[in-house]
Amino acid sequence: MSDESPRVEEPLAPIALDDPHLQPFAKHPEGAQAVAAIAMVVGFVGFIGFGVAYWIGNDSQWQALTLGVGLLALGFGVTAWGKYLMPQGPFVEERHDFHSTEAERDAMTAAVVERGGMVVKRRKLLGGLLALGSATMGVVLLFPLVRSLGPKPGNTLFETNWKTGSRLVTVDGREVRADDLEVDGVLTVFPKGFQGSSPDQVILIRLAKTLQPLQPPGRTEWGVLGYVAYSKMCTHLGCPVGLYQRQTQQLVCPCHQSIFDVRAGAIPQFGPAPRPLPQLPITVDSAGLLRASGGFDQAVGPGFWERP
Amino acid sequence: MIDKSLRWIDDRLGIAKGGRTFLDKIFPDHWSFMLGEIALYSFVVLLATGVFLSLYYIPSANEIVYHGSYLPLHGQRVSEAYASSVSLSFDVKSGLLMRQAHHWAADIFLGSIAVHMARVFFTGAFRKPREFNWIVGVSMLILGIVNGFLGYSLPDDLVSGTGIRIAFSIVESIPLVGSYLAFFLFGGNYPGNGVIIPRFYILHILIVPLLIMVLLGAHLGLLVKQKHTQFKGKGKTEHNVVGSPMFPTFMAKTTGFLFMSTAAIFLLGGFAQINPIWQFGQYEPFQISYAVQPDWYMGWLDGAARIMPSWEWVGWGHTIPLEVFLPAVIFPGIIFNILILWPFIESRHTKDLAYHNLLDRPRDRPKRTAAGAAMLMLLGMTFFASSTDVMANFLELPLKSVLWFFRFAVIIAPIIAYFITYKICNEMRAAEGIGKRKRAQVVLRSSTGEYTTVDSEPRPGDGYEELEAIPVPTYIDLVPPELVTGAGVRRVMR
Numbered sequence: 001m002s003d004e005s006p007r008v009e010e011p012l013a014p015i016a017l018d019d020p021h022l023q024p025f026a027k028h029p030e031g032a033q034a035v036a037a038i039a040m041v042v043g044f045v046g047f048i049g050f051g052v053a054y055w056i057g058n059d060s061q062w063q064a065l066t067l068g069v070g071l072l073a074l075g076f077g078v079t080a081w082g083k084y085l086m087p088q089g090p091f092v093e094e095r096h097d098f099h100s101t102e103a104e105r106d107a108m109t110a111a112v113v114e115r116g117g118m119v120v121k122r123r124k125l126l127g128g129l130l131a132l133g134s135a136t137m138g139v140v141l142l143f144p145l146v147r148s149l150g151p152k153p154g155n156t157l158f159e160t161n162w163k164t165g166s167r168l169v170t171v172d173g174r175e176v177r178a179d180d181l182e183v184d185g186v187l188t189v190f191p192k193g194f195q196g197s198s199p200d201q202v203i204l205i206r207l208a209k210t211l212q213p214l215q216p217p218g219r220t221e222w223g224v225l226g227y228v229a230y231s232k233m234c235t236h237l238g239c240p241v242g243l244y245q246r247q248t249q250q251l252v253c254p255c256h257q258s259i260f261d262v263r264a265g266a267i268p269q270f271g272p273a274p275r276p277l278p279q280l281p282i283t284v285d286s287a288g289l290l291r292a293s294g295g296f297d298q299a300v301g302p303g304f305w306e307r308p
Numbered sequence: 309m310i311d312k313s314l315r316w317i318d319d320r321l322g323i324a325k326g327g328r329t330f331l332d333k334i335f336p337d338h339w340s341f342m343l344g345e346i347a348l349y350s351f352v353v354l355l356a357t358g359v360f361l362s363l364y365y366i367p368s369a370n371e372i373v374y375h376g377s378y379l380p381l382h383g384q385r386v387s388e389a390y391a392s393s394v395s396l397s398f399d400v401k402s403g404l405l406m407r408q409a410h411h412w413a414a415d416i417f418l419g420s421i422a423v424h425m426a427r428v429f430f431t432g433a434f435r436k437p438r439e440f441n442w443i444v445g446v447s448m449l450i451l452g453i454v455n456g457f458l459g460y461s462l463p464d465d466l467v468s469g470t471g472i473r474i475a476f477s478i479v480e481s482i483p484l485v486g487s488y489l490a491f492f493l494f495g496g497n498y499p500g501n502g503v504i505i506p507r508f509y510i511l512h513i514l515i516v517p518l519l520i521m522v523l524l525g526a527h528l529g530l531l532v533k534q535k536h537t538q539f540k541g542k543g544k545t546e547h548n549v550v551g552s553p554m555f556p557t558f559m560a561k562t563t564g565f566l567f568m569s570t571a572a573i574f575l576l577g578g579f580a581q582i583n584p585i586w587q588f589g590q591y592e593p594f595q596i597s598y599a600v601q602p603d604w605y606m607g608w609l610d611g612a613a614r615i616m617p618s619w620e621w622v623g624w625g626h627t628i629p630l631e632v633f634l635p636a637v638i639f640p641g642i643i644f645n646i647l648i649l650w651p652f653i654e655s656r657h658t659k660d661l662a663y664h665n666l667l668d669r670p671r672d673r674p675k676r677t678a679a680g681a682a683m684l685m686l687l688g689m690t691f692f693a694s695s696t697d698v699m700a701n702f703l704e705l706p707l708k709s710v711l712w713f714f715r716f717a718v719i720i721a722p723i724i725a726y727f728i729t730y731k732i733c734n735e736m737r738a739a740e741g742i743g744k745r746k747r748a749q750v751v752l753r754s755s756t757g758e759y760t761t762v763d764s765e766p767r768p769g770d771g772y773e774e775l776e777a778i779p780v781p782t783y784i785d786l787v788p789p790e791l792v793t794g795a796g797v798r799r800v801m802r
Contacts, residue, residue: 021778043567060405064578067405068571075567082560089557092777093334093549095535097663098437149492156497157487171594188594198473198499198593232594237477237613237632238498239470242596254596255470256614257697257707270708272613272631274620302477303620303629304487 021091026084033085039077046070157306158299161200162280166191166292168204168229178225178284181206184246188232191292199300201232202280203251204290205244205262216265222281227290229280230266231300234258236273238301251277274303335558336538336551340427345562346420349569350413351524357410358513364396364403365389365462367509369502378586386590389505393463394586409577414456416573418605421449429650429680431667433537435660439651441530446647448523451516453605458512460583460603464505467583469591470600472508473498474613481632499593539667543777546665550777599698604691611693612639615714643687669743674733678726685725689718 026032049066053059099105120127168176168189176189187204194200207226222228230251234241239255244262250269251260258273260266266277278300283293299307318324335341368388374381376395386394396403425445428434434442457475461468476498479490493507494500535549544550552558576582588597602610612635621628646653654676655661670677692699693714700707736742748764 054402058401060402060408061578063402063405064409064574068575068578071567071571071574075564075571077564078567079561079564082557082564086552086557086560089552090337090543090550090777091334091553092543092779093332093535094779095547095549095665098534146492150495150500150503151491153487153491153497171592196592196594199497201594236618237474239473239600240594240596243598254598254697255474255600256610257711258618268618271711272616272618274618274629274631302480302632303627304480305483305485305626305628306487307627308622308625 021089022087024085025088029085032080036077036080036085039073039080043070043072043074043077046073153306157301157304159199160296160300161191161194161197162202162292162295163191164292164294168192168202168282168290168292169195171195176204176290178227178288178290181227183208183226186244188240189229189290199233201240202229203232203241203244204229204282205249205251207249207263219265219279219281222279222293224282224284224290227282228262229282229292230260230262230277231280231296232277233301234273235268235275235277235302236271241277330532331553331555333532333554333558334536334549334551335554336536336544336549338539340431341536342565343420343424343427345565346569347417347424348524349566350417350420350573351520352566353413353570353573354410354417355517357406357413358517360403360406361396361410362513364392364400365509366392367462367506369464369505381586381589384590387464387505389462389464390585390590393465397586405574405577407577408580408582409574411460411582412576412580413573414452414459415582415604416576418449418452418456421445421452422605425449426680426684430670430677431537431539432664432673432676433667434651435664436651436655437534437663438530438537441527441534442651443648444523444527444530446644448520448527449647450644451520451523455512455516455520456603456605458508458516461508462505462512463583463585464591465583465585466588466591466595466597467600468585469593470596471602471606472504472591473593478632478636481629482637483626483628483633535665537665537667539669544666546663548777549665601694601698607694608687608690609636609640611690611695611714612636612718614696615690615693615711615718617715643683646683671733671736671742674730674737677733678730681729682722682726686718686722689714689721693718 024032046066046069050063050070053062053066100108169192170176170187170189173192173195175192176187181187181204183206185206189202189204190197190200205228207223207228209226230241232240232242234253234255236253236256236258239253241251241253241258241260243252243254244250245252249262251262251266252258253260253271253273256272258271259269260273260277261269265279268274268276278296278298280296281293282290285291314324366388370388371385372388372391374384374386374391374394376391377398378394381394393407397407398404428442428445457471461472461475476490476494479493480486482489491497493504495503495507536551538544538549538551541550552561589595601607613632616631616635619630619634621630668676670680693711696707696710696714699705700710703710747766749761750764752760752762754760
């Protein structure tokens, strides 16, 4: 609070009590006072009501109603008091430009540039050493501040727990059998032992056998008995691609509406996702259980710099 | 008694002169100056309700079995964060009211900042000497958005967890350092090793609010130091402020407004359900629900991510996910930089280096107003684009059509808005007497049958406007002249 403006340089003329500036804004102050008083009484009653509502139950609507009415009415009363019953003014306050005089500015500049410059120029070695020390401190302090936070990514973004022979299990750990799903059935599966793991989530879909040939070349053996399996992590922002449209055999990401064609290797047909959902090659073993016949051939999920 | 204690304090701190000046500080009267007050008071409510919530919320990803009073969740394995959020809603008295009021207060906080900022922008209140305060304000907006995101992520429910997943992917999309940053932030590959909830918690309840409070202090301090702007009007010049004094008039009005703003927040908190986390369920990285939308202030970013084409860049053994990096990192970066730099962009364009304490009517600055309208249209279009799925459902249109509409609309609509606004401003300026309240003309007939017209009495509110303003300290000292002891020094009659 350093307002140095000379507010009262000469004695101000005293003001008469009947001066219009001192009159309340309201034409009928008594009426305004009555309104404000009623509002404040309502506010008081509201707060009492909140106390009662709290003690006799825990209904958040009664609490909100009583508290809200209390605050609203009290606030209305105080505002009316301020607006209609206090001297209406208007009052005026002078303001002044912020800048100092030219002489003061020159003195300031001189202090910084000449005094500082003189010292620094004469002692370049000390200045340099101070800069070196501070910079080093800044860099080494980043180690605990940033480096301690977490591990380096390393290869983890390229790896999942899917291996050749991994059994497909549901989130409860139940092994998935080849006859578990009807045609058009959908199931989220994980490699056994890693249920619920985010990068390992896979969506298993059973298509009618007639749709199989649309699989991309080299991948015709990746499905079995109409089953195809894709990473459930959207290649856009990593949301689970959880909506399956049966009529069109499309997977839709509910976050940003990327659409993937399940029949044709889950290539994106629409929306912001840039890449197909990576496909998990699956097969069925002699016991009728579904197994992975390999891992993913690329990183799952959204893009990042290290991805080739 | 009061006199004695004030003297006691003044002997030690010398508060009398500055304190008196402060009590006489003049606040101009205009409804639009209350918008910033709404932000201030919702921040007060945020602090109060937030402290309440922090007494019951447990920032932990540990799995426990839920045994609270919400029966559908009974026996389910949930995180402590989720269980405590549900418990403080149902098992703590007034907890649901406080949690919903907290959430509403956050939405209102950011909404009122946005509207307040629009007022400051369109009236030119950011011009010299107030550039600092504009930058402080934009910084608080950014911190507010960040803290809103952190806060709604804490309950660990299905919707907010999806938001955290998206945040990880956005950080991951930054070229060169993205995956490192994401791993450091989350303590490993998504979903991390359980540190993200405690980390978000300490950011949400301590670090970001502390920064906001420091900036808020600076915002108000600068406002007192530089005094308010005011609209043009009778007796108002570049070198004065006309209005009501801090004490008692403004204090009474603003206290009332604090109560009424708080009332609105608590009424919403009690009657308008917000973020019913018990319906969403615990977050699992492989689960998702339909119509996933963030809180309103994140909508423009979500919309930008939706309408972006799938332009991934791949080459030299590296990938730049432009389909994420451009809309989610570069786009907000550009927007916030334009906002922060606007006072300097404008003054460079207008070559106007003068002090400005009188506000512009938006129509008098057609280019600025049109630029602001274009910006609002751009953000509005990206905001609505975050509901493409809901709109397609509601309007029974193909999703593709809705998406393509917005891809064009974000570019075309701002341009149209610019030219239409520019045109409207110029037409308004050309119309004479626009925006002025017209006095009714009273037609009189004299006894000799002559007709004359006179102006009617001013309307009640206008009469006030027509009074000459008087210097501030005058009215407080109601003293006879003989007690005036010298220049500016008066004794108060006791």
